[in-house]
Amino acid sequence: MKDEPAGIDCEVCGAPMVIKMGRYGKFMACSNFPNCTNTKPVQVEIGVPCPNCKDGQVVERRSKKGRLFYGCSNYPDCEFVSWDKPVAKPCPECDKMMVEKKIKDGVKYQCTNCTHAEVHQLEED
Numbered sequence: 554m555k556d557e558p559a560g561i562d563c564e565v566c567g568a569p570m571v572i573k574m575g576r577y578g579k580f581m582a583c584s585n586f587p588n589c590t591n592t593k594p595v596q597v598e599i600g601v602p603c604p605n606c607k608d609g610q611v612v613e614r615r616s617k618k619g620r621l622f623y624g625c626s627n628y629p630d631c632e633f634v635s636w637d638k639p640v641a642k643p644c645p646e647c648d649k650m651m652v653e654k655k656i657k658d659g660v661k662y663q664c665t666n667c668t669h670a671e672v673h674q675l676e677e678d
């Protein structure tokens with residue numbers, strides 16, 4: 554099986570990075586392995602622009618304990634973080650970011666600034 558190119562070069566040796574599948578999901582590794590063992594996490598964009606810097610994209614990240622959270626693709630220049638998944642649509646009342654919260658039979662969009670919330674029930678198959 555051929556490795557998928559990651560589209561960036563290794564900052565250690567300059568060889569192209571490739572996408573690998575690991576125990577915790579996809580990651581980038583240097584194609585010069587085993588001579589170079591540089592790896593990087595893959596940034597998964599969720600299609601929501603960063604509400605903090607408006608320039609980056611919200612990406613999935615993992616804490617050292619493996620817990621999923623959301624940060625900015627401009628990190629460390631932008632320190633936006635959220636444990637809840639940001640929603641692409643801004644709050645209709647105050648125009649601030651809304652986040653997705655899991656509820657029993659669907660998801661709830663909850664504004665991070667005001668009390669506005671929307672319930673989206675999952676459709677039964």
Ligand SMILES: [Zn+2]
Pocket residue numbers: 563564565566567568583584585589590591
């Ligand atoms: Zn390398």
Ligand SMILES: [Zn+2]
Pocket residue numbers: 603604605606607608609610625626627631632633
């Ligand atoms: Zn940002």
Ligand SMILES: [Zn+2]
Pocket residue numbers: 644645646647648649664665666667668669
């Ligand atoms: Zn609001």
